[in-house]
Structures are given as structure tokens and as C-alpha cells.
Amino acid sequence: MTPDTTGTSGILAGKRILVAGVTMDSSIGFATAKVAQEQGATVLISNFGRALGITRRIAKRLPVEPPVLELxxxxxxxxxxxxxxVRxxxxxxxxxVHSIAYGNPETLLGGRFLDGPWEDVAQAVQVSAYSLKSLATACxxxxxxxxxxxxxTFDATVAWPAYDWMGVAKAALESTSRYLARDLGPAGIRCNLVSAGPLRTLAAKAIPGFSDxxxxxxTRAPLGWDxxxxxxTARAVCALLSDFFxxxxxxxVHVDGGFHALGA
Structure with missing residues (x-):
């Protein structure tokens, strides 16, 4: 067993956390792993394929280098x-933590909603939404x-410029989370989402029109937005992982500077 070398204080002291889908150190997953360690958790991270090598390299930049699983x-x-x-x-x-999403930017994003092919839509829904159920049941x-x-997630209650079929996939993710909350609740397992404002992550860079x-x-977030x-966002994820909820x-939970609360 890997000992908990991150300390005994913090809201996640003694917790064992898997952060699935960590690629770059600019990702929300990486930030979550960092904050979780700082809050006392023993953290494992995962990725797969060609990105696995990148994940193993950036894992060394965390306060404590975590095990990297292929998943x-x-x-x-x-x-x-x-x-x-895991054992x-x-x-x-x-x-x-489910930090996983994908939609082909060449066919599903950037104003291509009416032309998105089902094969790519199906992949986006499987990777971005169905996988929450797959990961939860595997764990x-x-x-x-x-x-x-x-x-x-990224607020799926409205249609956004350029987001197109990824918006549909996120709507499926949000519904999936609610059904998981229903079915896993009797086992004492909570399921929640954090809806972040736009962040300059690797995934965001693949979205045509993201700058809009x-x-x-x-200009509109009441608290401003960096x-x-x-x-x-990582702090909100860690709060939901803790015993405080x-x-x-x-x-x-929206972490967007309050943007979602405004109508215009």
C-alpha cells in the first residue's frame, strides 16, 4: 500500500481519491489532484493511450507524485x-473525480450542430456522459x-455559441449524475457535478469559437472571472469529495463567478 504522505490535516485527511482523466498541468483534474493532496488526501490519477506518458510526466509536478493508472x-x-x-x-x-470529456472538434463543434454525424455524437455521449456511470459502477x-x-460540466441548461453537440453531451452527463444519485444513494454514495466557467484547458483549446x-x-460575471x-473549481470539487456535504x-454547483445567475 502507498502510505498517505500528504499530512493528517485538511478536509480530505485520510481520504483516498481517484482523479480520472488527468492530462496536462493546466487541467481541472490536475488542479483537483493538487488541492486534494494539500487537503490531506492520498490521490491516484489516470489516463490512457498516448496521453498516458504525458500524465506520468506531469504527475511529478504534484506535491506528492501519485500512482498513475491506465484507464x-x-x-x-x-x-x-x-x-x-487501485488495490x-x-x-x-x-x-x-470524473474529469473526462471528448467531442470531435472537426465535426461536432464550432457551429456544426446540424451536420454532426451520429458516429461522432455517439462517441461524445459515451466518453463525456455514459462514462460517468461506467466509472462510478467500476469503483x-x-x-x-x-x-x-x-x-x-459546462452549464447545459442553455445553448452556447460553438459548443453544439458537446452541449448535448453535457446535458446527458447532468442527467446521468442525477440518476446515479438516485441509484447509488442507498449505498451511501453521493454523486454531484461542478459547473465551471470557461477555463483555458487543453479541452477548451479544441473548441472553435471558445474566445467568444x-x-x-x-464582462458579465459579477465576481469577475479568471x-x-x-x-x-478544484476547491469546489474537493469540498464535494469531503464530509462537509x-x-x-x-x-x-456553479463555479463561474456568478455568470449563471444573470439573465442579461
């Missing part, structure tokens, strides 16, 4: 073996005493 959430074999891989490092999980045997699942969203936040600062599930 493709669309691969049934990867999901089946996940509990065994090589910790004896269970208290929290799981369920590791969360015997209950725990918390937290995913990341950034400009809206810069699109290079992932820490406020013991009776909250099926919820979407």
Missing part, C-alpha cells in the same frame, strides 16, 4: 480490472462505506 473508461476490460489496479496502492476509495466495489463521485465564451464571462485559474447529492 480508458470506454474499454470494458479496463473498467473490470480497475479495482485490482495495488490503497485498500479502497472514498472519492472519485463501487471500492467504496464499501460510501463516498463521493464528482464530475465536471471567454469574452462573455469577462480563465487561467483552475483552483476555485453529507446530505447533498444530484446537485450541480
Amino acid at each position: 480508458d473508461v470506454t474499454d470494458p476490460e479496463h473498467l473490470r480490472r480497475l479495482p485490482d489496479l 495495488e496502492h490503497v485498500d479502497g476509495l472514498d472519492g472519485v 463501487r466495489p471500492l467504496m464499501g462505506a460510501g463516498g463521493s463521485v464528482v464530475g465536471l 465564451l471567454e469574452e462573455m464571462w469577462g 480563465n487561467t485559474d483552475q483552483e476555485p 453529507p446530505a447533498t447529492t444530484g446537485e450541480i
Whole structure:
């Protein structure tokens, strides 16, 4: 077992957390792993394919270098073996972070809604939404005493410029989270989402017209918005992973400077 070398204080002291989908150190997943460690958690991170090598390199930039697991959430074999891989490092999980999304930017984003082919839409929904269920159920045997699942969304209650089919995928993610909250609640497992404002992550760079969203936040968010600062979002994720929200599930917490609260 990997000992908890991150300290005994903090809101996640003693917690064992898997952050799935960490690629670059500019990602929300990386920021979440960092804050979780600072708050006392033992953290594992995951990725797969060609990005796995990048993840292993950037893992060294965290306060404590975490184990890096190979996990493709669309691969049934990867999901089946996940509990065994986790148990090589910790004896269970208290929290799981779903920091995973993908939509082909050449066919699904940037004003291509009416032309998006089903094959690419199906992939976007599987990777971005269905995988929340896949990850949660794969980790369920590791969360015997209950725990918390937290995913990341971008407000899917309205249609955004350029976001197109990814907006549909995020709407599916938000609905999936509510059904997971219903079905995992009796096992003591909470499922919530954090809806962040636009951040300059690797995923955002792939969205044609992303700068239009950034400009809206810069002028309208009541608290202002720094699109290079992932820490406020990471803190919200860690709060939901902690014991400070013991009776909250099926919820979407907005971390967007208050933008969502305004009509115009």
C-alpha cells in the first residue's frame, strides 16, 4: 500500500481519491489532484493511450507524485480490472473525480450542430456522459462505506455559441449524475457535478469559437472571472469529495463567478 504522505490535516485527511482523466498541468483534474493532496488526501490519477506518458510526466509536478493508472473508461476490460489496479496502492476509495470529456472538434463543434454525424455524437455521449456511470459502477466495489463521485460540466441548461453537440453531451452527463444519485444513494454514495466557467484547458483549446465564451464571462460575471485559474473549481470539487456535504447529492454547483445567475 502507498502510505498517505500528504499530512493528517485538511478536509480530505485520510481520504483516498481517484482523479480520472488527468492530462496536462493546466487541467481541472490536475488542479483537483493538487488541492486534494494539500487537503490531506492520498490521490491516484489516470489516463490512457498516448496521453498516458504525458500524465506520468506531469504527475511529478504534484506535491506528492501519485500512482498513475491506465484507464480508458470506454474499454470494458479496463473498467473490470480497475479495482485490482487501485488495490495495488490503497485498500479502497472514498472519492472519485470524473474529469473526462471528448467531442470531435472537426465535426461536432464550432457551429456544426446540424451536420454532426451520429458516429461522432455517439462517441461524445459515451466518453463525456455514459462514462460517468461506467466509472462510478467500476469503483463501487471500492467504496464499501460510501463516498463521493464528482464530475465536471459546462452549464447545459442553455445553448452556447460553438459548443453544439458537446452541449448535448453535457446535458446527458447532468442527467446521468442525477440518476446515479438516485441509484447509488442507498449505498451511501453521493454523486454531484461542478459547473465551471470557461477555463483555458487543453479541452477548451479544441473548441472553435471558445474566445467568444471567454469574452462573455469577462464582462458579465459579477465576481469577475479568471480563465487561467483552475483552483476555485478544484476547491469546489474537493469540498464535494469531503464530509462537509453529507446530505447533498444530484446537485450541480456553479463555479463561474456568478455568470449563471444573470439573465442579461
